[in-house]
Amino acid sequence: MLKTVEDQLLDNRWDEAEAAGKSESELLLYRSNILGSDMRVTNYGGGNTSAKVMEKDPLTGEEVEVLWVKGSGGDIGSIKMDGFATLYMEKLEALKGLYRGVEFEDEMVGYLPHCTFNLNSRAASIDTPLHAYVPRKHVDHVHADAIIAIAASKNSKELTQEIFGDKIGWLPWKKPGYELGLWLNKFCVENPDADGVVLESHGLFTWADTAKDCYDMTIEVINTATKWLAEKSASVPAFGGAKYDALPPEERRAVAARLMPAIRGFVSGNQHMVGHFNDSDAVLEFVNAQNMEPLAALGTSCPDHFLRTKIRPFVVDFDPSAKNLDAVLEGLPEQIAAYREDYAAYYERCKHDNSPAMRDPNAVVYLVPGVGMITFAKDKATARISGEFYVNAINVMRGASSVSEYVGLPEQEAFDIEYWLLEEAKLQRMPKPKSLAGRIALVTGGAGGIGSATAERYLSEGACVMLADINEDSLKATKDNLVQRFGKDVVRTVAMNVTDEAAVVAAFADTAVEFGGADILVSNAGIASSAPVEETSLALWNKNMDILSTGYFLVSREAFKLMRVQDIGGAVIFVASKNGLAASPNASAYCTAKASEIHLARCLALEGAEAGIRVNVVNPDAVLRGSKIWEGEWLDQRASTYGTDKEGLEEMYRKRSMLKRSVLPEDIAEAAYFFAADTSAKSTGNIINVDAGNVQAFTR
Template sequence: VIEFDPANPDIDAVVANIPEDIAAYRVDYQAYYDRCKHDNSPAVRDPNAVVYLMPGVGMFTFAKDKATARISGEFYVNAINVMRGASTVSTYVGLPEQEAFDIEYWLLEEAKLARMPKPKSLAGQIALVTGGAGGIGKATAVRLLREGACVVLADIDETALAAANDELAGAFGKDFVRPVIVNVTKEEAVIAGFAHAVVEFGGLDILVSNAGLASSAPIEETTLELWNKNMDILSTGYFLVSREAFRLFRAQKIGGNVVFVASKNGLAASPNASAYCTAKAAEIHLARCLALEGAGEQIRVNVVNPDAVLRGSKIWAGEWLEQRASTYKTDKDGLEEMYRERSLLKRSVFPEDIAEAIYFFASDASAKSTGNIINVDAGNAQSFTR
């Protein structure tokens, strides 16, 4: 039970006392185990509380994932109903301590737990993906969900977001996916989006900053409006979501992961795309700065640079596709072939390829990497980092 007086709320005091209260709970649980254990009892399990009751506020449940936490809450609500029902006719009495222990540490239950598969690599991790309804964003969400993460899809396109959420919730379960409308250029919207993620899943471990657009125009035809739009989304937007993620990571004190989806154009210049290339270069340098700021607290920041991801990517719809095709004097099919042929490996790049690199940076496979860049462009000598 979290000590809290709703008539005289003092949130700062609650936050200050929680670490000590949780530590005391763990000590009590260990004492309970020591009092009740048998010679052949399984080893003590997780001593942390699952259910937290806060007077005047409600109930919080914490477990290995959203589904288990939800089910724990449902069980506890049923327990409340049993207590209430018993109290209407008499006095509710719980099981004797030893009997409760014998149920909790039943050997057959332990045998069942021992046969459960090992947790997936991102089990218990919470990720927020901006641009989550687009080609790279949705492919990234799928990759993280496959590894057991809970994912918040953040996007400005309400229709696409609803469709992506329905698709992924159907494939992975409603407990693991949440949508949130976020305009990454608006400070208040970003703050609200992160707050939504924390309420839904309890915190944040991974930020994939992917929201984007693409533009193409010769410099003399690049309007101030077009320049500012690129900077707002690709530079300011990345700053705003990173700042909010850093605030959460530092409050949680368990590290964190930030992955920027930048572009080959952040390293290699491209004709008729000065606004886009400059904004993407700003993203990369922002990531370098943040890698320096976060390292001491185990906050890792890395960059994935795609190139020519035509299939499934929303930025290739409409004017951008037409403009790039015009720049290289070809059509969509010819543009894809041109990009493939200009690459060193002569291969097309797909959203799933970008998602694989993002997963690498988001997982413990890259636990000793920060400030790094992976180019997923089928090979482009101009964008070699060294």
């Protein structure tokens, strides 16, 4: 939300001490990273930077001019040296002689590999000519919200002149590509004193002859626009003023928890999708505004915004004052069907003879008055980033509509970018999704050896994981380890006692808000006790039954509720025990509770089959390493039962097994992965023993 001008202005992050001694290419990297570190400068993956550097030709040994430019698909905030494409400037200049006109400009991308310097494998992007043909050493191209607000205004040319005079020029909308590169070249030749140009509905180009001067110019131009916008819009109500009041935070999350699984079920027809919820101040200001719906219908302007957020968002028919959520959920199928029909009509109106087939007709962005914004994509990071791009679009619409009239991309131009053959080729080059891509798992006992190993296995196959455990310290340590290895987007935690009904319900609601729903439940929370029956107290008996039977019932019931709302199937995996099938001395409470688990799984397999919910059991035995239940009294009691010490217990179990092998948490995780993956899509009501062989536990 806009506050004071000082709050909005960018800091100049150039550090002379850090920049000292760097080569021209290293200064390009430094400049790129500090520009990309601020989302107000450019969004994730958006914009690009370049430098023209003298290099020694590896064949001739002569000094040649080389263009270093951000490679295709990179992000300037996180780019490394190997993220830049390098091309001979002499060869890039020679391409002008091969250009056959705007209708053939896409073929110029095929020539770029022939300009590669030093066998660099990094692919050059479509924006390479835009940098090559600006006759200055350093060039920045960014998508700052303040600049795009000017660029997306109805009278953007006049506003650019008013703000910058002749210092910054203006060019009309043109799809990125070779022709736009020639336009930039022509502008620079005709305006040698200009320091940059605003591209209508697109963004900003700035240039200079040193890396620092180029960076300084970019920051200065953005701050000039930011200050001008803030002063001009200070007395103008954003988006026409408020229409609704935002619900309190807990109510917003409660609405999202019910909406997101329902939407997810509809949008996961081709592949499982993951959701992201954003109720930031900027989002709430927009979704609650009088002019939200007409502005949203215009779509976004900047091509980078559009590619991430689709032609337009989906406005959920929710009234926060009436709290009509039940009616919204009932009407959701019809509203989603209408959006799909509208998208299909857009495709039919705009398609060309060689256009790719229509893609997923579902929305990416869902705006909910009083609540916030929901985004869905193939993975959590993409869903989050898509939401961030739409926040950029909100900022643009706020600025443009405050000082002029906001203008989205013309429909045909938007289509030509969305279904651009070059973009289609990029999509076709994407690696095949991992086996659990888009799947969401909740793992109870997630901080223990089996739970954390299972979470790791799922994460390695592309899943998102909610770790649930009663031990908050262990939960944090497990999360920190997994986040370091798999990233913060895909791991969440919730403190949960499986015997607490309210806590279980809340954990599934949290999972729905954080990821959009749930596909996999691994019920793994456990304890163990050992005592002769005559020494087994009622409290000990009840504790085993509460955690190992009632707890498994509670988490399964909530998983079933969520999976039925989504209506895309699911997998429930119980981590039971060999003791659920084979009697064991001095463990009647534990064995009986584990047998209850196994029979509960059978019952649930019957109930879940018609909804595609599979329920299966993994039966471990003697998993000592990393297991919480082998700490304290249980370890002492089992060692006493079998007449050995703590150190000898694992060896005793190994020798007792038929295969004479130790059973590790990773072995249980592999079985839990099998039951979660599509390789077991036709399996339900089954038990896999992972016990190194125990004849008493053979199922009959």
